[in-house]
Amino acid sequence: MTPKQALHEYNTQGYVVIRGVLVGEALARVQGAFEKAYEKKALRDLFNQDDAFVDMVDHPTLLPIVKAVVGDDAQLRYGVGGVIKPDSDTGSGWHCDLSGIGGVNLPDSVIMTKLFTYLEAVPKDGACLACVPGSHRFEMGHPLPDLATHEDMPHHVKMVVEAGDSVLMNGYTWHARFHNQSDRPRKVLEYSYIHSWMKTQYDVADFLPHVQALIAESHNRRQLFGVAEPGVAGWERRLEG
Amino acid sequence: MAELEQQRIEYEAQGFLCLEGALEPEELAQARLAFDRAEKERTLDDLPNQDSIFIRLAEQKTIFPIVHRIIGDVVQLSTLSATTFGPDDAGDGWCKDLAGMLGVDHSRSTMQVDVVIYLDDVSASGSCVSAVPGSHRFRADAAPQEMTQIEEMPHQVLLRAPAGSAIVYHGNIWKARTRNDSAGPVRVLVYSYNHCWMRQDFPELSSIALDSIRPSHNLSQLFGIGPDVKVAAGYWDRSIEGYPSSTGLPERRFSELKVVGKAVTPNKLRSKT
Numbered sequence: 001m002t003p004k005q006a007l008h009e010y011n012t013q014g015y016v017v018i019r020g021v022l023v024g025e026a027l028a029r030v031q032g033a034f035e036k037a038y039e040k041k042a043l044r045d046l047f048n049q050d051d052a053f054v055d056m057v058d059h060p061t062l063l064p065i066v067k068a069v070v071g072d073d074a075q076l077r078y079g080v081g082g083v084i085k086p087d088s089d090t091g092s093g094w095h096c097d098l099s100g101i102g103g104v105n106l107p108d109s110v111i112m113t114k115l116f117t118y119l120e121a122v123p124k125d126g127a128c129l130a131c132v133p134g135s136h137r138f139e140m141g142h143p144l145p146d147l148a149t150h151e152d153m154p155h156h157v158k159m160v161v162e163a164g165d166s167v168l169m170n171g172y173t174w175h176a177r178f179h180n181q182s183d184r185p186r187k188v189l190e191y192s193y194i195h196s197w198m199k200t201q202y203d204v205a206d207f208l209p210h211v212q213a214l215i216a217e218s219h220n221r222r223q224l225f226g227v228a229e230p231g232v233a234g235w236e237r238r239l240e241g
Numbered sequence: 242m243a244e245l246e247q248q249r250i251e252y253e254a255q256g257f258l259c260l261e262g263a264l265e266p267e268e269l270a271q272a273r274l275a276f277d278r279a280e281k282e283r284t285l286d287d288l289p290n291q292d293s294i295f296i297r298l299a300e301q302k303t304i305f306p307i308v309h310r311i312i313g314d315v316v317q318l319s320t321l322s323a324t325t326f327g328p329d330d331a332g333d334g335w336c337k338d339l340a341g342m343l344g345v346d347h348s349r350s351t352m353q354v355d356v357v358i359y360l361d362d363v364s365a366s367g368s369c370v371s372a373v374p375g376s377h378r379f380r381a382d383a384a385p386q387e388m389t390q391i392e393e394m395p396h397q398v399l400l401r402a403p404a405g406s407a408i409v410y411h412g413n414i415w416k417a418r419t420r421n422d423s424a425g426p427v428r429v430l431v432y433s434y435n436h437c438w439m440r441q442d443f444p445e446l447s448s449i450a451l452d453s454i455r456p457s458h459n460l461s462q463l464f465g466i467g468p469d470v471k472v473a474a475g476y477w478d479r480s481i482e483g484y485p486s487s488t489g490l491p492e493r494r495f496s497e498l499k500v501v502g503k504a505v506t507p508n509k510l511r512s513k514t
Contacts, residue, residue, distance in 0.1 A: 071343035093503035099496060101477070102313040102489040103436055108346035141494025147502040179505060195344045197440055201471050234440040235342045 003068035006168070010069050014136030014173035015159075021061050021117060022164035030056065031119050031163070034081055034187060043081035046189075047211050053079060054214050056189060057224050062115065062166060063239075069168060070113050070193050072238040076224045077112065077192040078201045084127040084177070084186035091127065091179040094144060094153055096135075097171040107137045112171035112194050118161045119187040127180035128158040129167055135174035150178045197235035200226035248307055253490055256377030257400065257410035263303040264358065264405040272298065273360050276323060276428055285323040288430075289464070290447040295321065296454060299432060299463045304356055304407050306484055308434050311354050311409075313489030314480040318463040319353060319433040320442050326368035326429070330421040335385045335394055337376075339412040348380050351490055353412030353435045360428035362403050367423035370400045370408050370416060377411035391417045434463075437479045441465045458482050 001009075001018055009016040022030055033050035037043050046053040056062070057076055066074050084090055097112065098104075104111055122128050132155055135142075147153055158178065159167050169175060171192075180186060194200070204212055204227050215221045222229065223237050252258050264272065275292035279285050288295040299305070299318050309316050338355065339347050363369050373396055388394060394417065400408045410416060412433075421427055435441075446454070446464065454460045461467045462479050470476050480486075 073343045089505045091503060093500040095500045096496070099499055101438075102315060102493060103351045105346045105349035109350065110344045141496065144496045144498040144501050146498060148504040150502045153502055176502060195342075197342055199438055199440055199470050199476060201476065233442065235339075 001065075003064040006065040007068040010168060010170065013131070013133040015131045015133075015167060015169040015175075016065070016069075017159060017161065018061070018065065018166040018168065019162070020164055021059065021166045022119075027119070027164045030117075030189070031187075034119050034189070037081060038083060038187075043083070046079050046081055048208050051211075051214060053189070054211060054221075056117065057191065058218070058220050062117075063220070065168060066113070066115065066193050067239050070110060071195065073196040073235065074193050074224065074239060075196040075198065075200055075226055075237075076202070077194045077198070079189065079191040082186075082188050082190055084180050086180060086183045086185055088127075089179045091150055092177040094132075094147065094150070094174055094176040096144075096174055106140055106172040110170060111198075112192060114169050114171060115166060115189075115191045115193060116169070117164075117166045117189040117191075119163055119189065120184060121162045122160060122186055123182050123184065124158065124160050126160075126178075126182040126184055127186035128160060128178045129169070130156045130158045130176050130178060131169060132156050132174040136170040136172045138174075144174070150176050195235075196223060196226070196237040197233075202226060245306060245310060249310060249490065252307070252311060252409070252411075255372075255374040255398075256414040257372050257374075257408060258307065259400050259402055260303060260307070260407040260409065261402050262405055263301065263407040264298075266405070268294070268298070268301070269360065269405040272358070272430065273428070276360055276430070279323065280325060285325075287444045288321050288323055289443060289450045293450075293453045295430070296450060296460060296464070298358070298430070300457075300459050301407075304358075304409065304432075307409055308354055308356065309481055309484050310487050311351060311490045312434055312436060313487045315437045315477070315489075316434050316463070316481060317437040317439075317441065317465055317479070318443075319435040319439065320431075321433075322431045324429055324431070326418075326421045326427045328421055328424065328426065330368060332368065332391055332420040333418040334391060335388070335415055335417045337413055337415055340381075347413040348378050349491065350413075351411065352439070353433055355410055355412060356432040356434070357408040357410075358430040358432070359402055359404055359406050359408070360430065361425070363401050363406075363427055364423055365399045365401050366419055366421075367401075368421040368427040368429070369419045370410075371397045371419060372400065372410055372417075373397050373415040376415035377413045379413075379415070385415060391419055437462060437465070438477055
């Protein structure tokens with residue numbers, strides 16, 4: 001999938017599924033790092049756990065798509081890992097991440113985009129991410145219907161994915177995470193991308209020295225992690241390449 | 242309250258307001274004195290650390306209620322700057338401050354509000370802010386026509402006003418500043434406000450400045466001091482106190498229901514066991 005194709009899909013649907021982002025050794029590397037971080041209960045502190053997670057921020061397949069969707073001023077807001085255990089009723093309910101944000105005309109803006117990269121397959125009865133296609137264009141104030149269950153949402157699409165697939169989703173899209181009725185855990189990386197004129201949740205000084213060095217080594221990483229560039233305002237920053 | 246409602250209507254239609262005599266005479270005198278001292282010491286780029294008057298003016302009693310109404314409860318200060326425009330200063334051509342801010346439909350959003358405080362009388366030909374009414378709602382692809390003189394812009398309004406006045410304008414408005422053909426310099430302060438989830442750009446605040454800011458909840462929010470940005474309370478959820486709550490302009494509606502559909506259907510796995 002080219003960035004142009006992904007942008008078209010994202011603009012029309014409010015999300016885009018990118019198949020086969022991680023395969024073979026690359027997938028195994030991230031899966032291994034994820035397992036270690038999970039065992040250490042450090043999935044909310046990914047970047048200090050393994051360089052593989054830093055490499056995912058500017059992954060050569062994903063970053064061009066993030067750049068096309070968010071813009072040349074893309075920046076990471078946070079990156080975390082998550083595990084949903086098998087046979088658990090921990091679905092999130094239908095919602096919109098940006099439901100309370102003021103000031104922005106959300107149907108025609110892209111403020112925040114979430115990138116999910118799955119490290120295990122999610123079957124149809126698993127803890128699927130589901131979206132309502134086109135809901136990112138709903139007029140503001142469009143009411144969420146009063147539904148009892150996830151399945152009741154009209155027109156929803158469940159993301160049945162394989163390990164190594166990614167989903168990029170507009171933060172204004174109506175979405176839910178279904179209860180996990182499968183016998184498989186859901187293991188996912190969740191990276192949130194915003195604009196460089198917004199606050200990131202990271203202070204790079206909080207990372208381990210070698211992680212700081214990894215970030216400092218490229219223009220794009222410095223921008224993505226919100227490292228200040230003297231003399232350049234946040235809204236003037238642009239990714240290279 | 243009625244005056245604020247009238248100002249809201251005016252602002253939404255025009256994209257700017259002119260608040261004549263916004264500063265109290267004493268505030269104006271203090272601001273001028275502090276400004277001149279900072280200019281003499283070449284510290285105009287470090288205003289928050291130069292004098293507490295520059296901090297207090299962030300929540301000035303005539304200006305701030307309007308800014309808060311426009312941005313909403315999540316308002317914060319983005320930047321604070323000061324400039325003197327000497328005689329024969331060439332002015333600034335027509336521009337939109339937010340033209341480089343990507344990702345936003347600016348024509349129907351409010352990302353930034355600028356407040357220019359005149360510390361000197363400003364005539365039409367004396368570094369006067371000029372704006373095109375309603376241009377804050379122009380789409381991004383509507384660009385000004387080619388022109389060589391600031392005065393050539395059709396429908397522009399020159400926002401001349403006496404010292405102590407404040408010009409409040411939408412960050413997406415087409416604006417310019419005229420040449421300074423007056424006999425003397427024109428001193429201005431510019432307070433830019435945005436949302437607390439957006440970046441700020443201040444010099445590092447001194448302990449003296451922090452001592453002026455910290456006792457006040459609202460000043461702490463405006464200067465971005467307080468909750469850690471790693472948690473939502475420091476990122477999305479801050480709220481100004483002591484004013485009628487505002488979600489900002491243009492007014493937005495949000496779904497009354499925030500989360501739906503969490504009820505649990507019989508779990509297939511459990512039903513198997």
